[in-house]
Amino acid sequence: MMNIPVSHFHSWERFSESELAAMLGEFAEYGLRLISLNSGTCARLSEEAGYRAQLQRECRSAGMAVLNCHAPHMPGWELNSPDGAVLKRHLRLLDSYAELGCETVTVHAGTNDGGEPLTVLRERTARSLEALIRRAETLGMVIVLENTIFPTDTPAELLGYLKRFRCDAFGICFDAGHANLMDGTPGKRSADMIEWIRRRWNGEVRFEADTLGRLLPDVVSCHLHDNDGRDDRHWLPGEGAIDWRRLLARLERAPRLRSLQNESEHFKYGIAPRRIADCFEKLLEKNAVAV
Template structure:
């Protein structure tokens, strides 16, 4: 059975505090994904990081980290703002800036016991070619070298772009001999039109899947709805999880809504976990 996890993405417009973490544990979370955005989780504020580290030490709950995808403090952030940090940007200076920001977030692992970091490679418009492959492998190697001494594993997320399709991710890991790097399978992204579907992603990625991002959509845009509110085939997700040798971390990565208070989030998350843990339907004979 997968390890239950919730991303703080659900509270992205709010400053992260112990009360929100308590609500996630109350919903059944065994692990929490810290979504690195300075207006939400300010990973460069040592006092804030120290307070969160104290909470994790006092609770039976693990931590993972989602890399920053927004520049600076995000004062003008909204759910309509596209990512502005790109580790494989065509411009070298922007790649360097992106790398520096991800490393700043990773430094939180000096105080918080973080199991893994989830990386984004590229934006929606990035395409797969030899140059992209080379830059991607360089970025992964750089992050891996920085994260490993901190005890943090490196995971690459399947995004709705041509660079991080399951096939291209596996090619990247194979060519780069990146045996210690694994994958975060984003179920919602695989449900989008043209992305190949959830069942195919499980088949291609197999046991390289160590974490899942669990959310739903109608197949046309990346909506980050609660499981069951869209067209994701959750029977295929449950079957894919059951087929893995080691249970992954299953992270509910739900969009921020102003009306989503801690109580509502907790109830919705508990309901989603219950649905995801139902027995896998057996094929009719």
């Protein structure tokens, strides 16, 4: 099938040094040798001196490598924040990502939770993206903007940023679970969606016809996780409503695709590395990709 590397998220920041060594060793035991750093892990990199060296040391010891990372996106880190200190923190972290070997850095445009006009939020995000892309270019990394569930990062919004900042150091992180939520299907109604998603849309969710179809030419990386079509569950692929055979066949045609990222919530659901390995072996066919 696809000869594309697969990296795996975990809540690495939640582990003590000895626990981290044990968990990385278990991932390695089942052949899961590429990892992604999640938003919480990246926030800890920003807050804790010496944590980068610890990650490097434990990964090296386990024979693991960091391939991707997800920049912090929680309150206080949003790219469309009016606080200039937020962008400075993101820019400082880019050097840490590069030192760890990250190829792609996933970012969110930011939410609309504050109720400000989309035009204002868009320009703030654009200013942040411009600075991040410029710095990533010098470090040999790619900033990838993710589709989530907000009016601020619909396919139309993401395509606007792509047009504005067209370069090799900028692309899309296609999130399969978010697309499953936001793509309309026959009979799907706004009322079917979980309340916290409806709230972001003032009660009436605007569904998309085909998120992947619009973004495919610029998809550089992907987040793979499953859900029931109404809430952002982050289940393992195959446990929800996504047609994975069709989705992966379409992703094979993405001309810029360079990595896949397993973004299932392993810590939350207590998913063991052996189960992850079994899932992705079946999903991507044995020995078809580096996992």
